[in-house]
Amino acid sequence: MSAPHFGYWGKAQPSGTDSDGYHLLPYHCLDVAAVGVTFLKRSPALRAFFARALGLGADQPLYSWFAFILATHDLGKFAESFQGQRADLVKALRAREVDPGKPYSVRHDTLGWLVWDQHLNGRAVDQCWFGPDSEDVLEGIGWWVRACTGHHGLPPDSRGHWRHHFCPEDTLSIEGFLEELRALFPLDGIKNAHGALGNEGFEERSRDLAWWCAGVTVLADWIGSNTLFFPYRAEAIPLREYWQEAQEHAETALEAVGVLPVQCRERSFAELFAEIAKPSPLQAWAIDTPLASVPQIHLLEDVTGAGKTEAAAMLAHRLMTSGCADGFFIALPTMATANAMYGRIAEVYRKLFEGNPSLVLAHGQRALVEAFADSVLPVGQEEDDTAQQDDTATARCNAWLADHAKRALLAPAGVGTIDQVLLATLYSKHQSLRLLGLFRKVLIVDEVHACDAYMQRVLETVLTFHALAGGSVMLLSATLPEHMKHGLFDAFARGRAADVLPRASSPDFPLVTSWHEGQTNAVLEPIVAREAVCRDVAIRYVADEHEVLSAIRQALAQGKCVCWMRNTVSDVLAAHAHFADELDADHLIVFHARFALQDRLATEERILTHFGKSSISAQRAGRLVIASQVAEQSLDADWDMVISDLAPIDRLIQRAGRLQRHPRDRDGARLTDPQAADQRGQPCLWVLGPAWSESPAANWYKQAFPRAAAVYPHHGRLWLTARALQQARIAMPRDARALIEGVFGEDVELPAGLQANANQADGAYFSDLSVAQQNTIKRADGYIRGGIDWWSEAKTPTRLGEASMTVLLARWDGDRLRPWAEHENLCHAWAYSSVKVAERLIAQRVPEADGAKEQLIKDAEALLPDKGKWSVVLALQETAEGWTGTTLSMEQENKPSRPLRWRYDHVRGLEQIKDAERFEQEQE
Numbered sequence: 001m002s003a004p005h006f007g008y009w010g011k012a013q014p015s016g017t018d019s020d021g022y023h024l025l026p027y028h029c030l031d032v033a034a035v036g037v038t039f040l041k042r043s044p045a046l047r048a049f050f051a052r053a054l055g056l057g058a059d060q061p062l063y064s065w066f067a068f069i070l071a072t073h074d075l076g077k078f079a080e081s082f083q084g085q086r087a088d089l090v091k092a093l094r095a096r097e098v099d100p101g102k103p104y105s106v107r108h109d110t111l112g113w114l115v116w117d118q119h120l121n122g123r124a125v126d127q128c129w130f131g132p133d134s135e136d137v138l139e140g141i142g143w144w145v146r147a148c149t150g151h152h153g154l155p156p157d158s159r160g161h162w163r164h165h166f167c168p169e170d171t172l173s174i175e176g177f178l179e180e181l182r183a184l185f186p187l188d189g190i191k192n193a194h195g196a197l198g199n200e201g202f203e204e205r206s207r208d209l210a211w212w213c214a215g216v217t218v219l220a221d222w223i224g225s226n227t228l229f230f231p232y233r234a235e236a237i238p239l240r241e242y243w244q245e246a247q248e249h250a251e252t253a254l255e256a257v258g259v260l261p262v263q264c265r266e267r268s269f270a271e272l273f274a275e276i277a278k279p280s281p282l283q284a285w286a287i288d289t290p291l292a293s294v295p296q297i298h299l300l301e302d303v304t305g306a307g308k309t310e311a312a313a314m315l316a317h318r319l320m321t322s323g324c325a326d327g328f329f330i331a332l333p334t335m336a337t338a339n340a341m342y343g344r345i346a347e348v349y350r351k352l353f354e355g356n357p358s359l360v361l362a363h364g365q366r367a368l369v370e371a372f373a374d375s376v377l378p379v380g381q382e383e384d385d386t387a388q389q390d391d392t393a394t395a396r397c398n399a400w401l402a403d404h405a406k407r408a409l410l411a412p413a414g415v416g417t418i419d420q421v422l423l424a425t426l427y428s429k430h431q432s433l434r435l436l437g438l439f440r441k442v443l444i445v446d447e448v449h450a451c452d453a454y455m456q457r458v459l460e461t462v463l464t465f466h467a468l469a470g471g472s473v474m475l476l477s478a479t480l481p482e483h484m485k486h487g488l489f490d491a492f493a494r495g496r497a498a499d500v501l502p503r504a505s506s507p508d509f510p511l512v513t514s515w516h517e518g519q520t521n522a523v524l525e526p527i528v529a530r531e532a533v534c535r536d537v538a539i540r541y542v543a544d545e546h547e548v549l550s551a552i553r554q555a556l557a558q559g560k561c562v563c564w565m566r567n568t569v570s571d572v573l574a575a576h577a578h579f580a581d582e583l584d585a586d587h588l589i590v591f592h593a594r595f596a597l598q599d600r601l602a603t604e605e606r607i608l609t610h611f612g613k614s615s616i617s618a619q620r621a622g623r624l625v626i627a628s629q630v631a632e633q634s635l636d637a638d639w640d641m642v643i644s645d646l647a648p649i650d651r652l653i654q655r656a657g658r659l660q661r662h663p664r665d666r667d668g669a670r671l672t673d674p675q676a677a678d679q680r681g682q683p684c685l686w687v688l689g690p691a692w693s694e695s696p697a698a699n700w701y702k703q704a705f706p707r708a709a710a711v712y713p714h715h716g717r718l719w720l721t722a723r724a725l726q727q728a729r730i731a732m733p734r735d736a737r738a739l740i741e742g743v744f745g746e747d748v749e750l751p752a753g754l755q756a757n758a759n760q761a762d763g764a765y766f767s768d769l770s771v772a773q774q775n776t777i778k779r780a781d782g783y784i785r786g787g788i789d790w791w792s793e794a795k796t797p798t799r800l801g802e803a804s805m806t807v808l809l810a811r812w813d814g815d816r817l818r819p820w821a822e823h824e825n826l827c828h829a830w831a832y833s834s835v836k837v838a839e840r841l842i843a844q845r846v847p848e849a850d851g852a853k854e855q856l857i858k859d860a861e862a863l864l865p866d867k868g869k870w871s872v873v874l875a876l877q878e879t880a881e882g883w884t885g886t887t888l889s890m891e892q893e894n895k896p897s898r899p900l901r902w903r904y905d906h907v908r909g910l911e912q913i914k915d916a917e918r919f920e921q922e923q924e
Contacts, residue, residue: 032224034246061189076111112149113156140203153430215436229253296516304657327412333450457772460491467495479650567708598832646689714761843890
């Protein structure tokens with residue numbers, strides 16, 4: 001007769017389907033254990049990380065421990081409440097009826113923790129499961145069990161009582177199962193006097209290790225739930241026999257999903273970047289600088305275009321080939337920068353690794369890159385805990401394999417937004433999987449200066465955890481203030497158990513700052529600037545918009561190409577109106593974030609074609625781009641003339657980097673000699689700002705730029721920037737340090753008129769820091785739910801500021817509703833039709849008066865991955881005004897929601913249609 005624990009199902013097809021198969025619970029537990037143990041066997045660095053922390057000198061005790069602890073992950077499924085979801089299987093397996101008094105009201109991950117914490121702990125002490133001193137080690141073991149039972153991406157809840165959900169026979173079955181596990185996976189090697197359980201500090205180390213153990217469990221559970229690799233088995237065979245089978249399946253599965261470390265090839269800089277004839281000084285430093293064999297952090301400060309990315313890639317390559325890292329992840333500030341970086345890295349990454357590693361693009365719209373969107377979660381399925389949905393575990397695993405935002409951090413090489421990294425240490429679902437994905441990677445954070453106060457504090461937490469696990473970091477910036485630099489280095493040092501580093505600063509620029517464990521101070525190494533990026537830029541500061549318009553028209557008439565970078569979408573559209581009747585669509589380009597993604601990607605490509613490094617005179621001449629901040633980063637575009645609205649100095653330096661970026665002759669033709677001097681004359685950055693005043697009024701900036709006043713709320717820094725620009729010239733990189741510290745330094749003085757605004761901005765800064773502290777995981781607290789709200793990824797704030805809503809544009813084609821973007825794959829079509837809009841403007845859609853049309857929209861929402869929960873479908877109808885539709889604004893204090901009309905087209909994007917009366921009211 002089979003042991004009682006074989007009378008429980010762990011996975012099952014929905015009742016009444018063509019296949020009513022099921023998988024016995026003990027076997028699923030071993031499937032997950034087999035994946036986790038095999039993952040450790042194939043991941044030497046991760047294995048060593050756990051072994052060192054536990055004080056284990058041999059591998060086998062570690063494998064036994066992980067097999068045992070991972071096999072406990074689904075103890076909650078032994079509960080009568082869980083099993084009762086399939087009364088037919090309970091009757092077939094145990095010949096009895098389900099207890100109706102135990103409904104499935106608490107998830108099985110929490111049930112597993114409750115039965116361990118409230119019942120099995122006592123059994124462990126009474127029966128000496130972990131040696132004669134079992135009681136002394138239970139707190140430490142509890143961290144491991146909590147990490148394993150919390151395998152759905154967040155810690156289990158500690159509220160409730162296990163007896164409300166389990167029958168007596170359930171607990172006897174669990175105890176029998178655990179007894180067989182202890183025989184199958186002997187713990188002698190870990191619980192003897194010299195093993196982990198006998199070591200001082202076991203509880204504290206277990207608390208730290210639980211973060212990564214939780215990640216291993218989530219990964220193992222997803223892969224171990226995939227029936228493509230682990231087919232259902234309903235007949236009972238001995239666990240020892242099944243364990244051998246499960247390990248073979250685990251090997252096959254892990255090879256297939258592409259998350260194992262890959263051997264790194266040795267390559268020279270010339271092999272990796274054949275198109276670079278001569279390395280820049282910064283790149284030469286990355287090639288030759290001696291590297292320690294311990295976790296380390298480097299800050300590479302150099303001007304835009306100096307080759308920081310290639311230098312970082314070379315340094316990462318050296319760390320990987322020396323055995324100090326297993327891969328890299330490049331984190332960038334925006335989706336557009338991620339797209340651009342992907343294109344650059346894709347050309348070289350295959351040279352870095354043996355075999356066929358997966359370079360994965362990870363950002364909020366990663367599904368839009370065709371090569372990475374082959375499969376998605378099946379229509380109508382959601383991750384649910386019930387038996388009716390349990391069969392979707394395979395589908396969820398398949399969806400995860402296609403979900404590159406998560407998998408990119410597990411692949412050997414990944415490119416994505418900084419948000420994907422920040423989620424690793426926010427109270428967000430599956431943060432532990434992201435933390436595991438970063439394990440022993442070289443984390444490269446590009447344009448780190450783009451982090452605001454909240455993001456910086458979250459990033460500091462990431463650096464602390466990353467350093468704790470033995471990872472290395474490279475920070476890249478052209479404009480990083482000293483106080484941000486010190487905060488990031490101190491955070492990394494804390495992860496290596498070092499004291500706060502002494503404040504080390506240098507007026508030199510470019511500069512490399514480095515630190516690794518064992519050093520007392522950070523090492524500062526000045527770098528010679530590459531001659532091609534050293535230049536004087538003239539500044540023309542103007543307060544009259546008509547002067548800007550006249551200058552643009554004159555430049556276009558001379559055959560020049562121009563870019564006007566504005567601070568808000570509204571200002572972009574206002575500027576477009578000035579030229580809409582003067583330039584045809586081929587010569588006037590609008591570029592901002594409020595385009596459907598398909599149109600935005602097409603515009604990016606168009607800009608790179610007309611103004612990229614390889615563009616020719618005919619492609620450039622007489623063309624005008626009016627853009628928001630999306631143009632200041634990532635795009636390797638080169639304009640003859642650049643105008644910018646007044647913005648903080650770091651943003652202006654970035655924007656100036658798009659001015660005469662690549663050497664050209666007088667007619668705009670590219671000069672192939674990289675050492676050649678640009679022949680277009682001295683570059684001049686035009687800056688449109690408020691009239692300069694040494695004693696500005698409180699509304700100095702807001703009066704001139706009412707729409708942008710909230711975009712850059714610290715108007716004192718804008719005034720400091722404007723003051724620096726009055727010298728009418730900046731020399732890069734010579735002036736870079738002084739410019740940045742002159743605006744962002746901690747001791748700068750402001751005029752009295754702007755002090756109140758500065759105080760308000762400083763208050764918001766410290767408030768953001770407080771929110772970041774509240775939202776980030778705490779090493780000292782450990783992997784525990786507590787009273788914390790662990791958000792879903794859709795709600796987790798990686799950035800503060802105005803909440804946005806994903807709007808999915810659709811259009812009526814007769815009585816059919818189509819996504820705005822055309823694509824043979826419907827899911828891709830909806831993704832390409834998405835655009836982000838402030839939630840206060842678009843909170844929900846207006847129901848259609850036509851019942852048939854309303855049903856069509858509801859049917860469309862049902863097919864969306866989020867079922868419309870986190871998005872709004874905006875159905876557009878073709879009218880005399882264009883493609884228009886209506887939504888409801890958000891209800892605010894003393895302001896009820898109101899209908900807002902919208903228009904969308906390929907030229908201007910999504911814009912609100914305002915009637916004359918409302919427009920006048922808003923202007924007042």
